[in-house]
Amino acid sequence: MFFDSDLLMSALRALTPILLAALGGALCERAGVFNIGLEGMMLMGCFTSVATSWFTGSAWLGVLAAALAAAAYSLILAVGTVTLRGDAVVLGIAMNLLAVGLTSFLLRTVFGVQGTFDDPSLAGLPLVGGFTPLAYLAFVAVAVAALMLSRHVWGLRLRGVGEAPDAAATLGVSPAKYKYAAVLISGVLCGLAGAQLALGNVTLFSENMTAGRGWIAVVAVMLGRAAPVGVLLAALLFGLAEAAGFRLQGVGLPQQATDAAPYVVTLVALFLSTARRRRRTANSPSGATT
Amino acid sequence: MTHTQIPRISGVLRSPITFSVLAGLVIGALFLVGTGADPFTAYGAVLTGSLGADGIGSTLSTGTSVLGMALALAIPLRAGLINLGGDGQMVLGGITAAVTGLYSPLPAPLTVALALLAGMAAGAAYAALAALCENSLGVPLLVSSLLLSYPAVSLASYLARYPLKEPGSSLPQTRAMPDGVALPAFGDSTVTIGLVLVVLAAAAYWFTDKRTAFGYEIRMTGLNSRFAAYAGVERRGLTLKLMSVSGALAGLVGAIGVLSFPYRFVDGSLTAPGYTWTGLTAALLAAAAPFGTVVASFFFAVLAVGGLAMERTTEVPRELTQVLQAIVIVFLAARLRFPTKWLRFGRRTQESGAV
Numbered sequence: 001m002f003f004d005s006d007l008l009m010s011a012l013r014a015l016t017p018i019l020l021a022a023l024g025g026a027l028c029e030r031a032g033v034f035n036i037g038l039e040g041m042m043l044m045g046c047f048t049s050v051a052t053s054w055f056t057g058s059a060w061l062g063v064l065a066a067a068l069a070a071a072a073y074s075l076i077l078a079v080g081t082v083t084l085r086g087d088a089v090v091l092g093i094a095m096n097l098l099a100v101g102l103t104s105f106l107l108r109t110v111f112g113v114q115g116t117f118d119d120p121s122l123a124g125l126p127l128v129g130g131f132t133p134l135a136y137l138a139f140v141a142v143a144v145a146a147l148m149l150s151r152h153v154w155g156l157r158l159r160g161v162g163e164a165p166d167a168a169a170t171l172g173v174s175p176a177k178y179k180y181a182a183v184l185i186s187g188v189l190c191g192l193a194g195a196q197l198a199l200g201n202v203t204l205f206s207e208n209m210t211a212g213r214g215w216i217a218v219v220a221v222m223l224g225r226a227a228p229v230g231v232l233l234a235a236l237l238f239g240l241a242e243a244a245g246f247r248l249q250g251v252g253l254p255q256q257a258t259d260a261a262p263y264v265v266t267l268v269a270l271f272l273s274t275a276r277r278r279r280r281t282a283n284s285p286s287g288a289t290t
Numbered sequence: 291m292t293h294t295q296i297p298r299i300s301g302v303l304r305s306p307i308t309f310s311v312l313a314g315l316v317i318g319a320l321f322l323v324g325t326g327a328d329p330f331t332a333y334g335a336v337l338t339g340s341l342g343a344d345g346i347g348s349t350l351s352t353g354t355s356v357l358g359m360a361l362a363l364a365i366p367l368r369a370g371l372i373n374l375g376g377d378g379q380m381v382l383g384g385i386t387a388a389v390t391g392l393y394s395p396l397p398a399p400l401t402v403a404l405a406l407l408a409g410m411a412a413g414a415a416y417a418a419l420a421a422l423c424e425n426s427l428g429v430p431l432l433v434s435s436l437l438l439s440y441p442a443v444s445l446a447s448y449l450a451r452y453p454l455k456e457p458g459s460s461l462p463q464t465r466a467m468p469d470g471v472a473l474p475a476f477g478d479s480t481v482t483i484g485l486v487l488v489v490l491a492a493a494a495y496w497f498t499d500k501r502t503a504f505g506y507e508i509r510m511t512g513l514n515s516r517f518a519a520y521a522g523v524e525r526r527g528l529t530l531k532l533m534s535v536s537g538a539l540a541g542l543v544g545a546i547g548v549l550s551f552p553y554r555f556v557d558g559s560l561t562a563p564g565y566t567w568t569g570l571t572a573a574l575l576a577a578a579a580p581f582g583t584v585v586a587s588f589f590f591a592v593l594a595v596g597g598l599a600m601e602r603t604t605e606v607p608r609e610l611t612q613v614l615q616a617i618v619i620v621f622l623a624a625r626l627r628f629p630t631k632w633l634r635f636g637r638r639t640q641e642s643g644a645v
């Protein structure tokens with residue numbers, strides 16, 4: 001059997017970092033901040049979690065430090081776009097570049113190695129029922145985010161800030177405050193995503209180890225239309241593609257083909273979803289008149 | 291004469307670009323102090339290592355790739371389009387040029403020309419595909435170009451590792467080009483005629499930007515796309531054209547890479563130096579202006595090559611130069627500039643003089 005429980009398990013493992021990052025991206029999107037710096041924030045989380053886990057011997061302190069470091073890093077985006085009204089796209093790209101440079105630089109200065117830091121005594125995250133606790137946390141976060149956005153006054157205000165900042169401001173809701181909060185939360189979530197990647201999925205740090213997952217998360221936000229459950233489904237699609245890729249590699253398909261699979265699947269999913277949306281918007285006026 | 295020069299100089303000083311570059315250098319210096327190195331020694335090593343007799347050749351050959359990629363990204367950027375798929379387009383250009391070089395039955399000089407054209411065509415076609423994704427499928431260019439890049443890099447990697455692999459070699463590389471299938475180099479340096487091609491491309495971009503109606507349309511779209519659309523600029527066609535040119539340049543960089551030392555396609559050798567991202571950084575720093583893109587590319591080539599010299603003399607990892615680049619763009623993106631207060635005194639007196 002190709003689709004069995006093992007495949008689903010490895011799909012779930014692959015989706016966790018994407019899901020955490022994409023959830024943060026979705027909150028930003030809802031608050032009206034386009035966040036394409038997810039990749040860089042995740043990478044900062046990867047390095048910080050590994051460095052902290054190595055020096056303290058505790059993977060949990062690594063997770064905590066990753067969340068804090070990525071949140072601090074996300075402040076660049078918050079200050080740059082909300083306070084200084086800079087260009088979010090350029091800033092996001094720059095943050096991704098900076099993270100690659102900074103983590104490679106720190107890898108050399110802190111550990112004195114180039115490429116990969118890999119040590120058997122590096123503490124990784126424990127597994128509970130085959131998954132790290134962060135994987136469970138990711139699903140809880142989806143539920144919490146969905147409830148907050150649909151029911152809680154904080155979530156409603158956040159959406160208001162994203163959709164009509166002027167109207168929100170006249171009602172006494174500070175758009176800047178909500179935007180900062182959304183970006184900081186996305187930083188925390190990306191930090192956790194990075195920790196999951198570096199201490200959960202594997203136990204090592206290597207240069208640019210996020211390898212485009214942050215960008216997949218950005219696409220997952222688009223695919224899921226910035227709704228937590230939609231983002232979950234999009235991340236699941238990516239997880240399945242990655243897991244199926246590994247499986248096919250076992251059957252003898254070259255690694256290059258399976259490496260590319262998640263990106264191709266994501267792109268195709270994006271085509272299909274935008275095509276459907278377009279058809280619907282094209283049909284709706286005529287449907288209304290008849 | 292000084293009356294017109296003073297405001298111009300203070301304008302340059304207060305420009306976000308100057309501020310960003312200075313801020314980058316200052317923060318870089320802090321990093322250097324943090325690692326226990328003397329910033330003046332380190333920056334001195336960057337300059338002597340990249341512009342000295344030993345380094346200038348390397349700077350110019352790195353500059354060829356950086357400028358090529360910077361132009362590839364600047365041209366669509368001028369119209370507000372961001373092409374993030376440079377890696378894929380460059381690598382496809384490189385592998386296509388390699389296949390052409392290896393299997394073309396033509397005499398060597400014609401094969402070189404054919405390989406360059408084939409590389410450009412492959413890059414252009416792949417970039418056009420990303421443009422079609424935006425035009426007819428509604429996937430934003432930023433995302434379609436980036437996501438398309440990964441399968442292209444994987445495909446080239448597969449070709450270099452399996453069907454085209456050099457027999458008997460343990461390295462993931464194709465066979466070397468046949469005799470004479472190479473871009474002519476200047477003396478015994480690694481600088482090839484590729485530099486001339488890329489500089490010609492920059493000149494053509496400058497001319498189009500400054501002197502032609504098409505260049506005006508591009509700039510107008512970048513400044514205000516709705517106004518440009520109202521004025522009759524057809525956005526989809528423009529996207530397709532600009533992306534094709536962009537991809538062709540990226541493909542050219544790939545082809546130049548294959549037709550220069552080591553005269554073959556080596557898996558990862560085109561993407562590993564990060565020309566795409568350095569090029570994007572240069573294009574962003576220059577706001578895609580033609581002359582500025584050339585200057586910024588040279589600046590980043592100096593940083594990249596000088597970083598190696600800095601690593602040798604101060605033992606500070608060369609990745610610091612990558613950090614520097616990114617910091618410059620972070621500051622620029624936030625549109626920080628010198629606080630006007632600092633320079634207000636000069637401006638006041640000027641205004642009162644005018645009154």
